[in-house]
Amino acid sequence: MNANQENATTDTTSFKRKDSGVGSRDVDHQNFGNPIDNKRPATREEWQQAVSFLHGKLSKVASGLNALVEIDLTGENPHVFVDTRGDTPAIFESCPEDGVPNVKLRMRPLTMLHFGEGLMDTRYASHFNQIQSTGDARLGVNATFGNLATASSKTPSPPSQLSALQTRLKDQAAGEVAAGVSYSDGGPKKPNQRIWNLPNKGQEFLDLLEHPLVEDFMPDFLGDGYHLSSYTANINRPGSKGMGMHTDQITINPAIPQFPLGLNLMWFLTDVNEENGGTRILPKSHNGLVAPDNMFDIAGTMFASGPAGTCLVFESRLWHATGPNVAKEGEGERPVILQFYVRHFVRPQENFTLSVDEEVRGEVE
Numbered sequence: 230m231n232a233n234q235e236n237a238t239t240d241t242t243s244f245k246r247k248d249s250g251v252g253s254r255d256v257d258h259q260n261f262g263n264p265i266d267n268k269r270p271a272t273r274e275e276w277q278q279a280v281s282f283l284h285g286k287l288s289k290v291a292s293g294l295n296a297l298v299e300i301d302l303t304g305e306n307p308h309v310f311v312d313t314r315g316d317t318p319a320i321f322e323s324c325p326e327d328g329v330p331n332v333k334l335r336m337r338p339l340t341m342l343h344f345g346e347g348l349m350d351t352r353y354a355s356h357f358n359q360i361q362s363t364g365d366a367r368l369g370v371n372a373t374f375g376n377l378a379t380a381s382s383k384t385p386s387p388p389s390q391l392s393a394l395q396t397r398l399k400d401q402a403a404g405e406v407a408a409g410v411s412y413s414d415g416g417p418k419k420p421n422q423r424i425w426n427l428p429n430k431g432q433e434f435l436d437l438l439e440h441p442l443v444e445d446f447m448p449d450f451l452g453d454g455y456h457l458s459s460y461t462a463n464i465n466r467p468g469s470k471g472m473g474m475h476t477d478q479i480t481i482n483p484a485i486p487q488f489p490l491g492l493n494l495m496w497f498l499t500d501v502n503e504e505n506g507g508t509r510i511l512p513k514s515h516n517g518l519v520a521p522d523n524m525f526d527i528a529g530t531m532f533a534s535g536p537a538g539t540c541l542v543f544e545s546r547l548w549h550a551t552g553p554n555v556a557k558e559g560e561g562e563r564p565v566i567l568q569f570y571v572r573h574f575v576r577p578q579e580n581f582t583l584s585v586d587e588e589v590r591g592e593v594e
Contacts, residue, residue, distance in 0.1 A: 269444060270304030271338050279338035280309060280320070286345060287311075287318050299330035302338050332364035339449040359452050390436055391538045395498050397433040398424065398462055398564055416470030421551070424462040427566070428585050428593065434460070435593060437566065442494065442540055447570050450492050450544070454573030457581065458491060463551060465506040465563040471553035473524040474511065477569060478545035480578070486517030491545035491571040498564040499537050505561040506554035507532035508541065514548040521548055545571070 271279075279302055283290065290311060300309040307322040314328065324330065340359045402422050405411040415421030427434040438457070447455045478490055501507045509530040513519050521529070532552055533541050543549065554561055571577065585593075 269448060271302050271306060272304065273306060275338040276302050276304065276306040279341045282342055282345060283309065283311065283320055287320065290318070296331040297325065297328045299324065299333040301333065301335040303335065330364065332362060335361040337449050390433060391498065393433045394437065394496070394566065395564070397431045398498060398566070401430050402464055414472070415465065415551070416468070418468055420466040420468040422464040422466070424464070426579060426584050427460040427462060428581065428589055435589070437496065438568070438593070443568070446492060446542060451570060451572050455570050456573065456577065458569045458571040458575065458577040459579045460568055462564060462566050465551055465554050467554050467556045467558045467561045469506055469551070469554040471506065471509070471527070472551045474509070474521045474527070474548050474550045475524065476546050476548055481575065486546060489515070489544040489546050490575050491569055493543050493545065494568040495541040495543070496566040497535055497537055497539040497541070498566065499562070501539070501563055501565070502534045503532040503552065505556045505563040506552040507534050507563070509550045509552045510543070511548040515544050515546045517546045519548070527552070
C-alpha cells in the first residue's frame with residue numbers, strides 16, 4: 230500500500246558509448262536516468278498478455294527489422310527472443326543457438342501494449358523512463374516497435390477507508406466555511422465548494438495516497454519518478470450549473486495532444502449519477518484528436534456514474550467537466566476527491582514543497 234515516489238537517480242558511470250567498427254554503435258542505458266525497478270515486477274499473467282500481443286503483431290514488428298532482439302519483461306519471467314533474421318520471423322523463450330542478440334530491451338509488459346495502443350511514442354520511451362536498452366542503438370525500441378499502432382481498463386476495488394474520508398471531508402468543508410476561507414464556484418450562486426491542498430488536512434487523505442490502486446496504474450502509465458501534481462476535493466451541490474469542458478493538460482504549453490502527461494484518480498465518496506452532477510466526459514477525446522466545438526455545451530458527452538467507493542481513472546487529455554447538479558436541495562450533494570499525477574518532468578499544479586506543513590512532510594515518503 231505504498232505509492233512509491235522516489236527521486237530520480239543518475240549513475241553516469243554506467244553510461245557507456247563506444248564505436249565498435251564502421252556502421253555499428255553500442256550504447257548501454259542500464260541505470261541511466263530513472264531505471265526501471267523491480268518493486269512491482271510483472272506477473273506471469275501480464276507477461277503472457279505481452280507475449281500474446283507480440284505474436285499477434287509479429288509481422289509488423291518484423292517489418293524492416295533484420296535482427297535478434299532479446300526482451301526482458303521484468304520479474305522472474307523468461308526473456309523473450311524475437312528473431313527476424315530469416316524469411317519467417319519467430320518468437321522464442323530461449324536464445325536461438327545460432328545467434329547473439331543484437332539488442333536487449335527491458336520494459337514492463339504494459340509499456341509494450343502502450344506502444345501498440347498509441348499511448349507511448351517509442352522514440353520517447355527511454356526519456357520517459359519506460360524502457361532500458363543495451364546494444365546497437367539503431368536496433369532499439371523504435372526500430373523494434375515503431376511500426377505498431379491500436380484505454381486499458383482495470384476495475385479498482387473500493388477504498389476501505391470510505392466512511393472515514395466522508396466524515397473528514399465533511400468536517401473540513403464546514404470548518405473552512407466557518408473560518409471564512411472556503412472557495413466556492415458552480416454558477417452565479419456558487420453552491421459548490423473546493424477543498425485545496427488535502428495533504429495538510431487530515432491523516433485520512435494521506436492514507437488515500439497509499440491506496441494500492443495508485444501503484445497499480447502510475448508506474449506503468451507515467452513511468453518511474455511520477456509525482457503528485459494536485460490533491461483536491463470537489464463538493465458539487467444542488468443548483469450547480471456545472472463548468473466548462475476542459476482537459477487537465479490544457480495548462481501545459483506548448484500543447485502536446487499526441488501524448489498523455491498525467492493521470493487522474495477521482496474517488497467517489499457517494500453514489501454518483503447524472504442527476505447529482507456526475508462528471509461529463511467527451512468519448513474518445515483522450516486520444517488528443519477530438520475536442521468540443523463549444524466548451525460550455527455538454528451535448529455529445531456522457532456522464533460518469535458509480536456507487537460510493539468507485540474510482541474513476543482518466544488521463545490528462547480527456548475533455549471533461551463537473552456536471553450540472555439538478556438534484557433536490559439537501560439530497561444531492563456529490564463529494565469527490567481528485568488525485569492528479571504527472572510525469573517526472575512536469576511541474577505540479579500545487580507547490581507542495583512550500584504548502585505542505587513540516588509535520589506532514591515528515592510523515593510522507
